Amino acid sequence: MTDSPPDQPGGPTLLPPHYHLMGIGGIGVSAFARLLAARGVRVSGCDAAPSELTAELEREGIPVSVGHDPAHVAGVDVLIASEAVPKSHPELVAARAAGVEVRPRMALLDELLRAGPSVGVVGTHGKTTTTSMIAVAMAGAGLDPAAFVGGIVPEFGSNARVGAGPFVAEVDESDRGFAALVCETAVFTNAEDDHVGGNQATYWETVEEQHAAFARFVGQAGRVLLCADWPGLGELCAGARERLTYGRADGADYRAVNLRPDAEGTTFTVEYQGQRLGEARVALPGTHNVLNALAALAVTHLYGGDFGQAAAALAEFRGPGRRWQRVGQLNGALVVDDYAHNATKVAAAVQAARQTGRRVRVVFQPHRYLRTQQSWPRLADALMDADEVLLLDIAAASEPPIPGIHATLISDRMTERGHAGVRYLPDRAEVVRRLRETATGGDIIVTMGAGDVWKLSRELAGVRA
Structure with a gap:
């Protein structure tokens, strides 16, 4: 006895394809997950650690596993992975061995754009x-x-x-x-x-x-x-x-x-x-x-x-998250968070802060050793128009340190060029204490960078991170 054709009553039910997304807690991959789910696709994912985004996805009915495991690809039709994931990664190896299609993120975006x-x-x-x-x-x-x-x-x-x-x-x-x-x-x-x-x-x-x-x-x-x-x-x-x-x-x-x-x-x-x-x-x-x-x-x-x-x-648009995001106030000072991390973006963010007419106080976290090595003079120059700059250590973003590359390259250049308000202040508690003691209603405080400096803006404004 043969099965009935799948499109006839009584035939076997065809399940939608199952997509599994590695790094699903990332800002881009989580968006893919939502768009795929809206198209009726079965979606699951995994990431190294839980986050607010992974919790939101689970509330939306998208299962998320913490950690990476070859077992994740069992029963999966398509595995989505960034090109940054090594081809030797156990999940990718298991997927290829099981005949699962491994598709890079950009191939998925191309499919959506061409549709x-x-x-x-x-x-x-x-x-x-x-x-x-x-x-x-x-x-x-x-x-x-x-x-x-x-x-x-x-x-x-x-x-x-x-x-x-x-x-x-x-x-x-x-x-x-x-x-x-x-x-x-x-x-x-x-x-x-x-x-x-x-x-x-x-x-x-x-x-x-x-x-x-x-x-x-x-x-x-x-x-x-x-x-x-x-x-x-x-x-x-x-x-x-x-x-x-x-x-x-x-x-x-x-x-x-x-x-x-x-x-x-x-x-x-x-x-x-x-x-x-x-x-x-x-x-x-x-x-x-x-x-x-x-x-x-x-x-x-x-x-x-x-x-x-x-x-x-x-x-009425107030900007996406981390792009000139008004977080709250501290002693009447406006607290803003911005993703600016290269010289052009930093200069634009400082110019935007100046437009408010307030005293501009920046907490800047350089991002990546390589980027800092390539552009620290430009970063220093981009920050010169701020009234005060409190400089954190470099956010490594998984990069190994580069000898001689340090946040003080930026502060030293600014000091040499005559800026009297720049300080290297790697102790975050001291940054918060200083700003809490000195912030006034005429200030704008901008936390700036692509790392985790945004957490300081929440702490300063008394907003839950």
Whole structure:
């Protein structure tokens, strides 16, 4: 007796494919888990340690195992793993032995981007904020975007949004596989030299190699929307099928003009090819956030969303987690946390803090020995406009120390250049004590870096971490 065909009543039930995600507690992988689950896929995952994100996933019905074990791949159809995971990892070895498909994260993102109308946001800085703004603007304008974001978007309460489309995704250039992705619209914010050098599995050997990957990505897209204010992007987009530009520069297709900054953000006028679209506001300080918002309004316009509704949604946007995140207050001082960790981002965050009109007090944690080795003079220069800088030790992020590379390289250079308010203060308890004793209502305290410096902002503001 043979089984009935699976699509006939009484036939065997076909289970949806089972995806297992390694490192599911990561900000990007957890978003994949949510998007897959929304498509009806069976999803499970594992990570080295439990976290708030893994607890949220379990509450959403996605089982998470603590630790890594070859037994995790039993009954799994697809194993998702970052390219940073060694090919000799026991789970990957067990998966290959069992005939389980091992798929890198970028292959999964490529599948999602190719499934329908899609927007891929790429660049060295501003990807998380710009992707969040695009999704928020589209949703506000009456569209129903799906979104994949490298941060928690307050409007969605998540790093993913389930919607009918278009699909809006942050594309991480630190993963070398990004160059092969194909999307309908590429948003290209900028290109610098981050994630270059060293022995990181996903880093680029040279900046030229990385920039060639940017060029390949935008050349494969249906069209590219590039920032006209960033030097050199035009050359990298020479092979694009269709080019549109945004920025403050003369001749940009989408222009932000008549900027009116204040302590809380910036109001500006948006023009499209010389014609006024309307007024907009971003409730985050800094010129870089004007450009991020302009990109979001441009994309929403390209996909037929209502400009006024999109602008109204962006005016209420307060930023994704760890991107100019207002945490609370200390003695009347505003406490903000920001992910800024390379020189350009640090300079932009300091400029945003200056726009508030308050005394700028920064707690900075350098990130990675290699990055510090490559850029400590630029980091020091980027911090010079802060009134006070309290410098923590370098966050290793699993890198071994490099002889001679220490946070005091930054503080010594700042002192040599005449900054009287910089102090190397590795004792976190002393940082908290000093700020609690001296903070006033005229201050803004910004915890800054890609490591765990964010915990200090919560401690200072009396917010549960």
